[in-house]
Amino acid sequence: MNFTKSLILAVSVLAIMSCQKSGPQDFALGKDQCDNCRMTITEQKYATQLITQKGRAYKFDDIMCMNMYESSNPDKATNAKTYVIDFPSGKFLEKEKATFIKGGSIKSPMGGNTQAYQDKAAAQKAAATLGASLTK
């Protein structure tokens, strides 16, 4: 009887633990620091996130900061998941699925000057109005 009780407890604890959210974490604007340049993250729409193989999240305030971090910390970047923010909606988006536009009158915190879009047509339209160019 005792054994079953502890088994149920163990299983439920495991179940709760496995329910932990594995995706990207929300940004606490004005609180979180960019892990590359140490600046406070202030603009959600340019922020990015890297989640290592082990599940630790690193936050950045600019797409460029994440790229710099990835190249200088290859141990953390291998097999990591990278997320960017879809510019119009402000929602997380996997980096591989995003279309990027760069340059023109876009100004991002660390001078990466890149916006990410989920929708390629929207990216092209935005690029035309901002004088930016598609990078991918």
Added chain:
Amino acid sequence: MFRLMFLFFPVLIFSNILKVGKNEQFKTIKEAVAASKSGDSILVESGVYKEGNISITHPLSLIGIGRPVLDGEMKYEILSFRANNILLKGFRIINSGEDEIKNIGAVRLYDSHYSTIENNIFENNYFGIYVQRGYRCMIRNNKITSTRATSQEGIGDGIHAWVSEEIWIKNNYIEGHKDGIYLEKVIKSYIYRNYSKKNLRYGLHFMSSNDDVYVGNTFDNNNAGVAVMYSNNVGMVANNFINNWGDANYGLLLKDISFSKIKHNRFQSNTTAIFLDGATKIDLFKNDFEDNGWGMKINSNCMENRVINNNFINNTFDVSTSGSMTMNDFKKNFWDKYEGYDMDKDKIGDVPFHPLSLYSLLVENNPSIMLLFKTFFVDLLDKTEKIIPSLTPVNFVDEQPLMKRVSI
């Protein structure tokens, strides 16, 4: 003497004074600007002027009498300077438009040289003053406040300078913007006696700006008092960094900077007075560190910094570091935690002082240990570590600790 009169002669003859007001020749500033020639002065009587964007394309003096109000109605960039030698004085400039991409503000200088903005009140704007490719411009005695945003999104900087040279920013009061003063690629500039308070991000922010000096400013209750990033040769003298409290808040944040001097500053009541990350060849002389959580947090990637003649008083931790590398020079500082003696009466303690406590090292690597703060267990640890150092870097030491406080 006769020649000298000739020098001023053309000015006296050809410059006019145009008046704007209800009972004057011109009813709007725009008309007066359109009718003016280079070098004219426009006097604006008090009143409220809602004229959208006023673009100035030749040298002018725009002077407010009785503080007239320029209202941007939350839609427009109020004044655009597109010429050299423009003077703006005595206005109250409120409610600028807002644009995330174009960064419009109350006053924007486009490639303007030798311009002056003084004695104005800026209220409730997105960006206060935006200088783009300025040269030898003066911004002084302005009050720049904004209450339109509570988060860091949706608000610009008080004074924002970008790709400029020799900008003088003196005696301004800035409150409630994102950064009080933001300098990006600004060189040879001078920031003197400003008061930057309650800004949502930094009081003063350097980004890739070399050869600048800031003197006698006060940074009160910002997210970080000053952030100096990716810059070289910045002089920081006689500033007050006070009340920058919070989770990730600093008095002074240094990131990838070198060849700079930090002298005669007062750091009081900050969570971390100075945070150094990738800082090299910096001289910290004669600074006061008082009542802070951490006096200095110095990452192990910092090299060849000299910390001499500073006072460390009543800080929870005087110094902490992240790794075991110590290539910085601590010398002749006053530490109130020093318990040594001075037998030869040369005012220098005879026993070296190890400023890095084991506990601070442990907290750095594992913040949750903070729970054990001021417990008997921690005292025991620190005492043991002092007698037989095992984990703290042995060469992290002040060989000549002072017995008396340094006057800064």
